[in-house]
Amino acid sequence: MMTKTAWVFPGQGSQAIGMGIDLLELPEAMAKFEQAESILGWSVAEICQSQDDKVSHTLYTQPCLYVVESILADLLKATGQHPDYVAGHSLGEYSALYTSGVFSFEDGLRLIKRRAELMDSASDGMMAALLGFDRAQLEMAIEQTPDVVLANDNNAGQVVISGTPKAVEAILSQVKSKRAVRLNVSGAFHSPLMADAAAQFKTILDAVPFESAQIPVLSNVDPTPSTDPAVLKDRLNRQMTGTVRWREISLQLPQEGVDRVVEVGPGKVLTGIIKRTCPDLVLKTIGSLAELSS
Incomplete structure (x- = not known):
């Protein structure tokens, strides 16, 4: 029987000062960092190295995580590894969609930039x-x-x-x-209080073309795997106000025959969470160059 692998991408809360900096020595990663700077108007590498923890400010956290996770996923693919399923926790769903070929790196980053701005300005929660x-x-x-x-x-x-x-x-x-x-966040994320932000975001999301996923995606608001671009866009649209159903995503993975899960991104938050739900899964984390080559 073939081993089935899922790649999972962490969201806000996994960021750390210094994350992704080891990737700067790779030309293909450097190109992505430069591309990101032209879209964002600021340097991901600088923010990640800032000692006053700028990387934990929502406005910066979301684009920085997306860029680092996307690069790690690309590097993993370059070594010939490919997942059978992908999923991401909140913001991480964007990295999962990028990895499965639903939208380009640039389109994903433009969406994240706007999402971070809207979520950062959503107060009162x-x-x-x-x-x-x-x-x-x-x-x-x-x-x-x-x-x-x-x-x-x-x-x-x-x-x-x-x-x-x-x-x-x-x-x-x-x-x-x-x-x-x-939690030290600016608003009531994943609740109906985000409805205004979600409505503004929808107009931007609607304009981005989605392709069929090359790898089935388990979404936050619906853990059933799908490759249908219209379904995946609708689920992403509901994500800002909807519950992140990570417990159900974890339970779904063994149902799909997955026995190995790789957390692609900084930290070990998701592996820690999944371990409790599915103790039999083999769990691995890839958050740095060193872990990529191990």
């Missing part, structure tokens, strides 16, 4: 991560509290809620958890 909680209790509390939703369903014991500060605090006071962390 808050997000909080909960670890170790009673899911039935949480779901009931969310159902009974207006203006708060489950934003990221990462695994059985780790979720992120999103909504108005009042509603998020109400949930935190009602639901017992081992740990609750208020």
